[in-house]
Amino acid sequence: MPLPPLRIGRYEIKYPIIQGGMGVGVSWENLAGNVSKEGGLGVVSSVGTGYRHPNYVKLKDGRPIGSKYIHSKEALQRIIRDAKEIAGGENAVIGVNILYAITDFGRVVRDSVEAGANIIIVGAGLPLTLPKYAPEEHLALVPIVSSARALRVICKHWKKKYNRLPDAVVVEGPKSGGHQGIPYEDCFKPEFQLENLVPEVIKERDKWGDFPVIAAGGIWDKKDIEFYLNLGAAGVQMGTRFVGTYECDASDEFKKVIINAKKEDIILLKSPVGYPARGIVTQLIKDIEEGKAPEVKCVSNCVVPCNHGEEAKKVGFCIADRLGDAYLGRRETGLFFSGSNGYRIKRLVHVKDLMRELVEGIPSGQDLPQE
Numbered sequence: 001m002p003l004p005p006l007r008i009g010r011y012e013i014k015y016p017i018i019q020g021g022m023g024v025g026v027s028w029e030n031l032a033g034n035v036s037k038e039g040g041l042g043v044v045s046s047v048g049t050g051y052r053h054p055n056y057v058k059l060k061d062g063r064p065i066g067s068k069y070i071h072s073k074e075a076l077q078r079i080i081r082d083a084k085e086i087a088g089g090e091n092a093v094i095g096v097n098i099l100y101a102i103t104d105f106g107r108v109v110r111d112s113v114e115a116g117a118n119i120i121i122v123g124a125g126l127p128l129t130l131p132k133y134a135p136e137e138h139l140a141l142v143p144i145v146s147s148a149r150a151l152r153v154i155c156k157h158w159k160k161k162y163n164r165l166p167d168a169v170v171v172e173g174p175k176s177g178g179h180q181g182i183p184y185e186d187c188f189k190p191e192f193q194l195e196n197l198v199p200e201v202i203k204e205r206d207k208w209g210d211f212p213v214i215a216a217g218g219i220w221d222k223k224d225i226e227f228y229l230n231l232g233a234a235g236v237q238m239g240t241r242f243v244g245t246y247e248c249d250a251s252d253e254f255k256k257v258i259i260n261a262k263k264e265d266i267i268l269l270k271s272p273v274g275y276p277a278r279g280i281v282t283q284l285i286k287d288i289e290e291g292k293a294p295e296v297k298c299v300s301n302c303v304v305p306c307n308h309g310e311e312a313k314k315v316g317f318c319i320a321d322r323l324g325d326a327y328l329g330r331r332e333t334g335l336f337f338s339g340s341n342g343y344r345i346k347r348l349v350h351v352k353d354l355m356r357e358l359v360e361g362i363p364s365g366q367d368l369p370q371e
């Protein structure tokens, strides 16, 4: 079946495919710009932007200092503008992914709006205050949830306090890459799997309005997209497959790690953010288990729940430094996130060809072994 467009607020996306925001430095201007150019919604990650433009920020031992520089306003604004340029100019539609848990959440929302972001997608917590920071009517506000209950809490609060509802909601299941919104044990329970969450979230959405529900986590091909559209979703958000593209902003080392990963290498890890995160077993994971990971220094003060490195010390690693190292291509000390399907990526392809596969079903060859 031909895939229908996806309407989010006042924006019409040609194909119902959102490229999920991926930090640190996995989805910046090149990936997001190219996805929007090819008819999907490209989403820039707003975390750790000081790593992208170190000349704009103050560093200590190569790390951006404090929230002001790790989530750098100047770097983020440059990334958003460059993404728009790649996508076709000022009128191109670009989303920004912002974690509710970061220090300076409100400031980063304002930075994004000022730079011309159109769609603000927020995960890692219930974004109860988002409308306060993004009241402009042209903006589309999109929370990411892991349950119908979370959507209910958001709608109730936004309606009462701001007389606003989400312009769309992303429902993310536990096969997704990066941080999960539910405890470790729940990630294995049938009721939390995406195919069971989507109908629940749609039921909840129906009580509030008709904004689109977007499914995320473990979606691989056109058949999967059609499955979720048939369940009543209006679109999908995909992360992992976009890591396996030439245009992805991650380091070559990151792409090699995912290409070489085996199915059993992709696991749920403990994270200083509080909830588990899905990533790839590398030397770092073994070092963490043996208490040999690089020392936690908390130069960047990146997320609130970590409490200036206290949680990092408990789980044995600093999330900002380790994701920063993955971006810098440091294989030994980097932390490499992936969805549970990451092992299926066998070679890099262009975004254009991946989008063609997802939309038209013409294979891109991403899952064929390297010659």
Ligand SMILES: Cc1cc2nc3c(=O)[nH]c(=O)nc-3n(C[C@H](O)[C@H](O)[C@H](O)COP(=O)(O)O)c2cc1C
Pocket (backbone or CB within 6 Å): 019, 020, 021, 022, 023, 024, 026, 045, 047, 097, 099, 122, 123, 124, 144, 172, 175, 176, 177, 178, 179, 216, 217, 218, 219, 237, 238, 239, 240, 241, 243, 336, 337, 338, 339, 340, 341
């Ligand atoms: C490397 C990587 C980094 C990610 N970082 C973020 C992030 O910073 N914020 C966020 O909301 N989601 C993040 N995600 C989740 C994706 O945006 C997306 O929703 C998810 O990966 C979808 O599942 P899939 O990877 O199976 O397609 C990340 C995923 C990956 C693979």
